[in-house]
Amino acid sequence: GEDVEQSLFLSVREGDSSVINCTYTDSSSTYLYWYKQEPGAGLQLLTYIFSNMDMKQDQRLTVLLNKKDKHLSLRIADTQTGDSAIYFCADLNRDDKIIFGKGTRLHILP
């Protein structure tokens, strides 16, 4: 079946860039999403990229998509303590089905 994989943990120093990676198996993806979950809260959509795009930039966030390798990444520039959260990669396929990764917990070091 379709799958979305991401590493479970990432530690980054405050002020550095964070890069969270995700791979997916679905070849019929239409949109790929990044969700952010802060402690004790639900998931909030952070950004998304349409499957025919290579890159999307939104302030401190850069999403890169390599369709050939089915690899998606989220770069957070100048990482702040408020960026500490769990980040979920998700893939929407042609059947309107969303598959979520298990989430990457981003820990910010002082």
Place this chain on the structure above:
Amino acid sequence: NAGVTQTPKFRVLKTGQSMTLLCAQDMNHEYMYWYRQDPGMGLRLIHYSVGEGTTAKGEVPDGYNVSRLKKQNFLLGLESAAPSQTSVYFCASSYPGSEQFFGPGTRLTVL
């Protein structure tokens, strides 16, 4: 707009008790979903609905039932709670082919 709301926020049950979790959305979304989130397991889809009066099984439906009598509400029922159902439950809604909007979650403990 309240978005997606869930009640209750917290609940403690004893094994064998029943309860219903309520999800409500005011965005006129067709699709609604129930997930559970457990450490190291990510989000797992329990049941979903693509419209009023319709429901379908997700990845982990056993032990749960759902109903979508009104477009804006999606209920998740546990008929006989088990400790394995201790989890955080999230409801979400969406338009077809669009991103999902999540509720704040319900933390359920089954003793």
